[in-house]
Amino acid sequence: MTVLFDVEHVSKFFSASGPDQLARLRRRLSGGPQKLPKVHAVDDVSFVINKGETVGLVGESGCGKSTLVRMLARLVDVSDGSIKLGTRELALKPSRVFARDRDRARVQMVFQDAGDSINPRFTAFDAIADPLRRLRRKRGKELRQRVEAVASQCGLPLALLPRFPHQLSGGQRARVGIARAIAVEPDLLVLDEPTAALDVSVQVVILQLLQRLKRELAMSYLFVSHDLSVVRLLCDRVLVMYLGKIVESGPANSVFERPWHPYTQALVAAVPRFNDHVTERLRLKGEPRSPIDPDPKVCRFYGRCPIGARDCKMTQPVLRQIGSRRVACHFAEEFVVERVSSVHETQTLPQA
């Protein structure tokens, strides 16, 4: 397996809406601490994406997955860390100017809301042609032929190309978004919940299309989704994120069959399965901890986790390798076997 993308210790901090200017000035004059509070959207994340692999990224809203993929796609700058495409360090070039970079075409993205991601004043043709015009300098007949070829490859009838987004169905818009992304033949395609807004029957078609395209164009996928059943079907490996950190990663099937991290367990238990009356009442009480200046010594999951041992608030668990998997939990090995067979009783924990 050759490594395509190597992400190391990537972090992204946003300044939280701190006190106003007057308060800051007052604080500075009185000699108090001057560091502004920061939101740790992504905190020290490391992983690789290999050639031809489909890596899934799951986690709930606020876990940082959208920010992470936007850093990978160079739409957002990293606060810290490195993103290597092959041998080239991408994080060095600011995202503001990356649009004109020679490697821009190698990473492309498909968005969740296809309708929002297409300019309402552009026809489907214009939308697909844009990257070809800008990145591949195609014009005239050559441009038209390429657009039509890509549209056909994505199952989009050519008659729909002159239409505007509001004249297309959800599935058709999704195809336009995909066609636009693959038109420049990227190495890595980031898919940010591409089927979330689609009906189940349309979703099948789009997922199978994505599968086919991956083979035909030899791309790697980074598939972000909250729908674990879809991730299970499509992805080779999966990364589970919580509050800016990766808490578990490994082969998709085994992570979902036998999750090790308590958060992953809660996630898997919460997914509705067919004809399965809710037996395992593994409920997460309360709200996630604040991502603003989190205590570096306390596990991010502490407070909602059924295990609430002393170690959890003394030392931040590190993402460590166990076989083909990585887990960030002090008790991963010890509790593995027990967790699978027992039915959890939840404890109502005080909100930390």
Added chain:
Amino acid sequence: MTTAPALRVEDLSVEFRTRSGIVRALENVSFSVGKGETIALVGESGSGKSVSAYAVMGILDPAGRVTNGRALMGDIDLLTASPRQLAEIRGRQIAMIFQNPRTALNPIRPVGRQIADVLIRHGKLPAREAALRAVDMLRAVGITDPGRRALAYPFEMSGGMCQRVMIAIALAARPSLLIADEPTTGLDVTTQAVIMDLIADLASELGMATIFITHDLALASQRATRIVVMHAGLVVENAPTQDLFAQPRHPYTAELIAATPDSATSLDELAAIPGSLPDLRRSDLPPCRYSERCPRKIGTCAQPLPQVAFGTEHVVACWNPIPAPVPLKRAIGAA
């Protein structure tokens, strides 16, 4: 069921007048919910499931018109009730919660007040007592520090908390029927589990009947004892959950199950449903709106639809339902 149902919908038909024609959104939709029962209305977008609920509640878009049918709650037909009767019933006997909790709440009123409004209107409580009861309701729906939260505005709360508030508002007057229109779409899956648990717990505590409207078949299978499958404005199948998944009878139901990721172990096993929704503005719509895409279509399918019963509980609207037990994956295709 020996006792009268909480709600019985009979032959409900709704059409919408639009600039490009009349959309026959619902055609003779019938279903019922027993007291304390939880059913699910399942279908894709355009199936008419939300329209059915809106028609029953009397909150259809002004362009919509009920052209036929009754919605019986006890002796009262909600579709022909007077505005005063409806105002009494809504909130008091039927309550509804919606998909996007943030937009369904009033953004400029504290949430405690919004709950208290219901109590004042229907519970006839004085303002101070209503405010206290509102705090109780917030606690009952699992919001921590309810006294302080009651003063908060919707924008200060997360999606999950807003949904809890909406549940609190809906249940404040202890209705006998709750209609939940995609209550967890847009929420995280762990939050979804907690919210669905909450609704189920409160429903059993209050003896309340629940209608879940959802496109998520797996979610419906987990929470409802009976499932009503809708397609293009028609009810195609109505069965207890176990029966439906053990043996789906309508070809559309079978296709829907086969298209759900959870039913497959690999992507290639998933089956797309062929064709697409018919245009509901057409005047030449066949009686079975699935027939044009149906792999099991036969000559009789041009006739008005029958109601075929399998046992006492399982009804299908199909001329060529899937016959005797076959494994799920092979239920699609020629018999």
Added chain:
Amino acid sequence: MTEIAAARPRESPVAALFRHSRHVLTQNPVTAFAFGLFLLILLAAVFGPYIVPYDPLASDTTQALKPPNAQHWFGTDQLGRDVFSRVISATRLDFFIAVASVALVFLMGGLAGVAAGFFGGWTDRIVGRVADTIMAFPLFVLAMGIVAALGNTVQNIVLATAIVNFPLYARIARAEANVRRDAGFVEAARLSGNADWRILVGQILPNVLPILVVQMSLTMGYAILNAAGLSFIGLGVRPPTPEWGIMVAEGAAFMVSGQWWNAFFPGAALMVAVFCFNLLGDGLRDIVDPRRRT
């Protein structure tokens, strides 16, 4: 809700625009009327001076203050000039003032506003302060001040009108750009290799245009009224140039003594023009906004 319209054979965007325009006009008789009127005004502006029966500047005191008759349809003014010829000839000037003001304020305010909304930061702050400064003055007084300081030429009237309307356009454009700056299609445009300025002009501006177009047509009416107002108080166009405002100003004095036609006809022309431009705004929006296309 899926809207599956019938697929059309490939046609150029211009042809599509024409077809859509025709559709809008047939659907909406009021817009069609406004368009017709606009064309009439345009024709009068372009060809008017060539087809009028009398030289608008030729005075003949023997014919002074004659009421409307067969030779002088709108009567004559105090210097014996044919009012009809003057009203028609004035169309060109007033139309020019309207169009030029609007074009200038669109360029200045539209671009500044879009840049402020899209880039934020210092661009936003500077544009905001400039707009605030302008808004601190009563707008007509400001226009008066500008023309008084720079001299009453047509160019200065146009400039004054543009400056006075700058905050409005800047604010509208800024709001629209701000909303769209985080839209999915902006991110997609970056992924497609578009630099920021290209996104601004090629992606954001076309979306802001429909809203500005409506405003532009309203401003055209305002610009004419503004020029007329300035002329009325002597800060506008200089006599003997025919211009509706100045004609109303000069004719007003004669209303009392019963010679109503001096002020009435130019005033009526003003009213018709402003009315037409206002109606036009609505119709234009329907044409320009693709979301209204079926």
